[in-house]
Amino acid sequence: MIDLKVAIIGATGYAGIELVRLLLRHPEAELTYLTSDSYTGQELAAVYPHLTGLLQSSLALSIHDDGVSTLKAIDVHTIAQCADVVFLSLPAGLSSALVPQLLEQGLRVIDLGGDHRIPADLYEAWYKKMPADAAIFRQAVYGLTEIARTKVAGATFISNPGCYTTAAQLAILPSLQAGWIDGRRIIIDAKSGVSGAGRGVGLGTHFSEINENFKAYKIGAHQHTPEIEYHLSLASGQDTCVTFAPHLVPMTRGILATSYLPLQSKACGQLTQEQIYETYQEFYQDSPFVRIRPIGQFPQTKEVYGTNYCDIGLYLDQRTKQLIAVSVIDNLVKGAAGQAVQNLNVMYGLDETTGLEMSPLYP
Amino acid sequence: MIDLKVAIIGATGYAGIELVRLLLRHPEAELTYLTSDSYTGQELAAVYPHLTGLLQSSLALSIHDDGVSTLKAIDVHTIAQCADVVFLSLPAGLSSALVPQLLEQGLRVIDLGGDHRIPADLYEAWYKKMPADAAIFRQAVYGLTEIARTKVAGATFISNPGCYTTAAQLAILPSLQAGWIDGRRIIIDAKSGVSGAGRGVGLGTHFSEINENFKAYKIGAHQHTPEIEYHLSLASGQDTCVTFAPHLVPMTRGILATSYLPLQSKACGQLTQEQIYETYQEFYQDSPFVRIRPIGQFPQTKEVYGTNYCDIGLYLDQRTKQLIAVSVIDNLVKGAAGQAVQNLNVMYGLDETTGLEMSPLYP
Amino acid sequence: MIDLKVAIIGATGYAGIELVRLLLRHPEAELTYLTSDSYTGQELAAVYPHLTGLLQSSLALSIHDDGVSTLKAIDVHTIAQCADVVFLSLPAGLSSALVPQLLEQGLRVIDLGGDHRIPADLYEAWYKKMPADAAIFRQAVYGLTEIARTKVAGATFISNPGCYTTAAQLAILPSLQAGWIDGRRIIIDAKSGVSGAGRGVGLGTHFSEINENFKAYKIGAHQHTPEIEYHLSLASGQDTCVTFAPHLVPMTRGILATSYLPLQSKACGQLTQEQIYETYQEFYQDSPFVRIRPIGQFPQTKEVYGTNYCDIGLYLDQRTKQLIAVSVIDNLVKGAAGQAVQNLNVMYGLDETTGLEMSPLYP
Amino acid sequence: MIDLKVAIIGATGYAGIELVRLLLRHPEAELTYLTSDSYTGQELAAVYPHLTGLLQSSLALSIHDDGVSTLKAIDVHTIAQCADVVFLSLPAGLSSALVPQLLEQGLRVIDLGGDHRIPADLYEAWYKKMPADAAIFRQAVYGLTEIARTKVAGATFISNPGCYTTAAQLAILPSLQAGWIDGRRIIIDAKSGVSGAGRGVGLGTHFSEINENFKAYKIGAHQHTPEIEYHLSLASGQDTCVTFAPHLVPMTRGILATSYLPLQSKACGQLTQEQIYETYQEFYQDSPFVRIRPIGQFPQTKEVYGTNYCDIGLYLDQRTKQLIAVSVIDNLVKGAAGQAVQNLNVMYGLDETTGLEMSPLYP
Structure with missing residues (x-):
């Protein structure tokens, strides 16, 4: 038995609380320290009543007098005493200051x-904030698990990918590596549920403004754009340039990315739907969370609801010389907390699916 | 290891597919035979793509050539060969013919x-259909688990309660047994998500007719009315009469029942909020799936999403001499498949929570 | 031509902006002054882009240099110069200070x-705030138009009813006046869309917390309770006592109130469904915005969407001795801005439906 | 006074019932004959209770004994007697047989x-059905009103554009005519509310399958693809080729189209955001229903809810050499019934906005 002691910094945001959901049922992990800036000192079940009665039972061993169920302030030394590994789920710009301290304490970190x-x-160009220390950045393993599995296995510090970027890269990379498409003219039209905007209040998450409404936002300016380009380029060895347009769907969970991949002229007329399907199947044959859909079938966001799956459907449009890839994830699971747990598993040599075996909630 | 072999008759309705979700991850159960009237001969994952890749792995032991993932017709003899226990999830009027045959084969049955x-x-009066055989009815244990746990333990045939009736009875029974309320003037105003209407198509489940809309239906005529009255009366030893009004909420899952319980005159002015809270706590102290909310807090449907919990909030209105109980369940879990699995567990002496330990999906 | 000059104080809340929608198309009214605390100095179309291009065309005559489309601060003297009548749409506790000043300037006021x-x-007991001046309160005509039409006709100051209270009173009053029901044991279970909570941000209006969720709130404590009791008592001459429980529906617009009205013993067995229908029809025969549904039909909120209708369905449950009335309104129209315009029309001797003749938006 | 007598063939589908909504309030039109295949002989208000009481008042002049409110079968001769103009709102393949008969009777037709x-x-290639008679097709004026206003003015037969195609063409055409973009590599990623799928029942419109879900459908195969290509080519004089991918949004009304328009090399580095804005403003300066949003602002579907507006936002991505146009319409109004009424107005020399002057319903 491994029994990892786990701290979560930023436990009351949506990604943080999804980590709680997953880790409460993870057979090898035990939550020991949960922080919250907004609710320090309060019981977690007072903030999130759906957890009523759940933390007591599984967390009896907490070393703190007031128990893990009480939300704490960030205290690196106490965390070092009671945890092996720390998940950070914080707004942009806050973790770069904390990570060096945590690593110095010998903790493993998943940001x-x-x-x-x-x-x-x-x-700096896209986030308009102070960047992290360059040495720390070099130490970070970019944890798109399916692509970086061997690096994750030995890592002490994982930088967990963004939600949109996970959905997009998993759909695009096999085609890019196969040399079928022109990576400099990729268009990604992505659609996300509202939980991706977090629990912060504002008109942008106000029910009456979002419900029965659909909109685009941050076209050409979203900070996931350079992440996609940078890591697609790294992984494929080709220069990529991406037009990325995110949209907001009146639903809570789910991302669907429609990627328009222009065929290289040599691929036109040669490539077949079957060949594409088989290449993707093979590419992900050892990846339990990626499911390639049969030819002619496109995935829907609800079909991965509450799970760590990324489902991909592919369409070859010979008429317009485009390969269109539709990929779906649950933005809070494979797009955040689930992939973080997947990385935890790989990092510690556990089966990649440990604690993540649930079926999608449908309907 | 117990390893129960399980058949589901009616596996492609919403309650059936929820049984599949739960039983796929149940450590002591193995699905061996799934029937579907509408999709006989098809692969389950073709009907429900969210199950892509999930049945193969867990059901390798199926005795059938074409595997459990292929939907079958109902064949009592084959079921008897490959199953220990059968779940029926069929429209009203269809299971009464099947149950005797299944029981005769020595199968245990949860309807x-x-x-x-x-x-x-x-x-006959409320369903306007031919009733079941009287001897079979007498054999059925009404499986509101929290109330009937000891009877369920020895049972071979469980009649699983309705969704509305589960939410209502769990909220009302402690007050009724405590003698605080007049059982002949109970009003239950219940609200359900649309999945309660099943997967059948019609204007009543058409998105554009339901979305951004709210309605009442079957007021005074819903078939759960006599079920609530009959079983509340049986369990409390008091005559009860219930005005029951169901409503449809533009959401997929969840039931919230608001029960208006008129105080007996002797209880007025005497009873306190604290006393009510403690009585309910005690009533359900050995029931892991019932959570009584702290005084002043009311549960929301999302707080039990995807789980077998029934959460209850209570308000004593001294001004109008009413005790108001608000209870929530996930209609497909505690209101159907989850309670059925809970009964399976109790029936076979397993821990009541086996396979049902998930945290609510929030948000 | 009457051509009323109209000011709106609090134009950028949801009731305020609904007043803008209705008055922009009102043939006898002209908007001349719009105030906003949060957005003073901004263009209305910058705050609400759906109004792009709409204010210029209809408001060319504004006397202000910067035009009506620029949001102003509250300035009673300027308002008195450019308006005949003022609508106030402010949070509780703010209008009591303003109304005396506005009336003193000779303005008519609809609060x-x-x-x-x-x-x-x-x-004081229910709002926990300083009450309005008693003399001003006595001057106010409570504008439930269908009941108070003659008083409204001569009024200079209208207090516009609450949203829940409008739906409930219109459904209950005919039965109460007919002497069929016991007014001291009324139960109203009401359900509202989220726009009723206004445009203010907070977790209570956060999309991910509300969507695919249903909850009760302020049970026994909602400030519309005494309003219903007070005005039902006044209008019927009978003492009434109401248990009122509001709920939040994951939709934007609409209120449905289910009123449980216990039959007087003399009415039991005597009263018929037809008699009830005819009594209600007659009660509202001169009320163009109240539609009594045929026996056996219940209204849905979407069936009055965007309009000033209140639709009512009735069910006589002889078995439980209850008359159940289901009433629906659009909370922002008949529950707020629409009834305010209806009162404006009656106040000035216009046809009651002027500017309110639209058909419901369905679906 | 013009007083047009209007028949609707297919009045109980969603486009048909939206025509009823608009024409009931149209000052120059009178409904005289409504047909319904599914509900022949029934009262319209029995099928659509939101119309309770609305048809009697405005349609007193009907020449039929049973009044316009009773739904009829299609009878060309009777229609010819009581109507000047006929709207057809039928499933694909049905109107081609009817139109010649209606035209022969001297009726004007809007299909x-x-x-x-x-x-x-x-x-034939895209609809997989028998095409209309070629002579009749040549007679049809394609009624994208903003583009074809002069042809519509003299027309007797209008072919009303599709919903997606209206949103897409209005956004793309100014850029295409300006010569900025390569028309052979256009990508349109479109998102529609569910009412676009009509009132027919099926799993594709089942609430529990659509709600809290998002999906793509008919990628590369949607029948609006050739309509966009054909009419963009005709209007611009350039060959166009379009990759078109429609998606389904869990909402009732609204279409948002995101059009990715690759810049011609000569335009790269030259074109400015301001120039684009001004060109679009000028292009639509006489079009009251097209609103170009200020630079940096993108329209949302709710901002045109219930109205005939098409709002367009534009973004020049110099980095990726794309012009991105986001356009929104209400699919049932500008995408169907509203544009049909707009065409009626232009056809008969009425002001283009007659009967269409409403403000968007927001929120």
Whole structure:
């Protein structure tokens, strides 16, 4: 038995509380320390009543007098005493200061935020914030698990990918590596549920403004754009350029990315639907969370609801010389907390699916 | 290891597919035979793509050539060969013919439908259909688990309660047994998500007719009315009469029942909020799936999403001499498949929570 | 041609902006002054882009240099110069200070807030705020138009009813006046869309917390309770006592109130469904906005969407001795801005339906 | 006074019932004959209770004994007696047989279906149905009003554009005519509310399958693809080729189209955001229903809810050499019934906005 002691910094945001959901049922992990800036000192079940009665039972061993169910302030030394590994789920710009301290204490770290995903120059240009220390950035393993499995296995510090970027990269990379498409003219039209905007209040998450409504936002300016380009380029060895347009769907969970991949002229007329399907199947044959849909079938966001799956459907449009890839994830699971747990598993040599075996909630 | 072999008759309705979700992850159960009237001969994952890849892995031991993932017709003899216990999830009027045959084969049966919940005269009056055989009805244990745990333990045939009736009875029974309220003037105003209407198509489940809309239906005429009255009366030893008004909420899952319980004159001015809270806490102290909310807090449907919990909030209105109980369940879990699995567990002496330990999906 | 000059104080809340929608198309009204605390100095179309291009065309005559489309601060003297009548749409506690000043300037006033609906003692007990001046309260005509039409006709100051209270009173009053029901044991279970909570941000209006969720709130404590009791008692001459439980529906617009009206013993067995229908029809025969549904039909909120209708369905449950009335309104129209315009029409001797003749938006 | 007598063939589908909503309030039109295949002989208000009481008042002049409110079968001779103009709102393949008969009777015709929008060869290839008669097709004026206003003015037969095609063409055409973009590599990623799928029942419109879900459908195969290509080519004089991918949004009304328009090399680095804005403003300066949003602002579907507006936002991505146009319409109004009424107005020399002057319903 491994029994990892786990701390979550930022436990009351939506990604944080999804980590709680997953780790409460993870057979090898035990939550020991949960922080919250907004609710320090309160019981977690008072903030999230759906957890009523759930933390007591599974967390009896907490070393703290007031128990793990009481939300704490961030205290690196106490965390070092009671945890082996720390998940950070913080707004952009906050984790870059904390990570060095945590690593110095010998803790392993999985950062769900964006601070360590792209180099300093890109970070500054797109996030308009101070970038992380360059040495720390170099230490970070970019944890798109399916692509980086071997690096994750030995890592002490994981930078967990963004939600949109996970859905997009998993759909695009096999085609890019196969040499079928022109990576400099990729268009990604992505659609996300509202939980991706977090639990912060504002008109942008106000029910009456979002419900029965659909909109685009941050076209050409979303900070996931350079993340996609940078890591697609790294993984494929080809220069990529991406037009990325995110949209907001009146639903809580789910991302669907429609990627328009222009065929290289040599691929036109040659490539077949079957060949594409088989290449993707093979590419992901050892990846239990990626499911390639049969030819002619496109995935829907609800079909991965509450799970760590990324489902991909593919369409070859010979008429317009485009390969169209539709990929779906649950933005809070494969797009955040689930992939973080998947990385935890790989990091510690556990089966990749440990604690993540649930079926999608449908309907 | 117990390893129960399980058949589901009616696996492609919403309660059936929820049984599949739960039983796929149940450590002591193995699905061996799934029937579907509408999709006989098809692969389950073709009907429900969210199950892509999930049945193969867990059901390798199926005795059938074409595997459990292929939907079958109902064949009692084959079922008897490959199953220990059968779940029925069929429209009203269909299970009464099947149950005797299944029992005769020595199978244990859990019927999620309404055919065996109330005596023949009530059934005929409210369902307008031929009632089940009286001897079979007498054999049925009404499986509101928290109330009937000891009877369920020895049972071979369970009649699983209705969704509304589960939410209502769990909220009302402690007050009724405590003698605080007048059982002849109970009002239950219940609200359900649309999945309660099943997967059948019609204007009543058409998105554009339901979305951004709210309505009442079957006021005074819903078939769960006699079920509530009959079983509340049986369990409390008091005559009860219930005005029951169901409503449809533009959401997929969840039931919230608001029960208005008129105080007996002796209880007025005497009873306190604290006393009510403690009585309910005690009533359900050995029931892991019932959570009584702290005084002043009311549960929301999302707080039990995807789980077998029934959460209850209570308000004593001294001004109007009413005790108001608000209870929530996930209609497909505690209101159907989850309670059925809970009954399976109790029936076979397993821990009541086996396979049902998930945290609610929030948000 | 009458051509009323109209000011709106609080134009950027949801009731305020609904007043803008209705008055922009009102043939006898002209908007001349719009105030907003949050957006003073901004263009209305910058705050609400759906109004792009709409104010210029219809408001060319504005006397202000910067035009009506620029949101102003509250300035009673300027308002008095450019308006005949003022609508107030402010949070509780703010209009009681303004109304005396506006009236003193000779302006007519229609207050959509709750400050002048109930006497000081009730107001203090339920709103926990300083009540309005008693003399001003006595001057206010409570504008439930269908009931108070003659008083509204001569009024200079209207207190516009609350949303829940409008739906409930219109459904209950005919039965109460007919002497069929016991007014001291009324139960109203009401359900509202989220726009009723206004445009203010908070977790209570956060999309991910509300969507695919249903909850009760303020049971036994909602400030519309005394308004219903007070005005039902006044209008019927009978003492009434109401258990009122509001709920939040994951939709934007609409209220449905289910009123449980216990039959007087003399009415039991005598009263018929037809008699009830005819009594209601007659009661509202001169009320173009109240539609009594045929026996056996219940209204849905979407069937009055965007309009000033209140639709009512009735069910006589002889078995449980209850008359159940289901009433629906659009909370922002008949529950707020629409009824305010209806009162404006009656106040000035216009046809009651002027500017309110639209058909419901369905689906 | 013009007083047009209007028949609607297919009045109980969603486009048909939206025509009823608009024409009931149209000052120059009178409904005289409504047909319904599914509900012949029934009262319209029995099928659509939101119309309770609305048809009697405005349609007193009907020449039929049983009044316009009773739904009829299609009878060309009777229609010819009581109508000047006929709207057809029928499933694909049905209007091509009816239109010649109606025209022969001297009726003017506005066909909301797809049978007369594209030439026979394209129709057969994409609709997989028998095309309309070629002579009739040539007679049809394609009624994208903003583009075809002068032709519509003299027309007797209008083929009303599709919903997606209206949103897409209005957004793309100014850029295409300006010569900025390469028309052979256009990508349109479109998102529609569910009412676009009509009132027919099926799993594709089942609430529990659509709600809290998002999906793509008919990628590369949607019948609006050739309509967009054909009419963009005709209007611009340039060959266009379009990759078109429609998606389904869990909402009732609204379409948002995101059009990715690759810049011609000569335009790169030259074109400015301001120039684009001004060109679009000028292009639509006489079009009251097209609103170009200020630079940096993108429209949302709710901002045109219930109205005939098409709002367009534009973004020039110099980095990726794309012009991105986001356009929104209400699919049932500008995408169907509203544009049909707009065409009626232009056809008869009325002001283009007659009967269409409402403000958007927001929120």
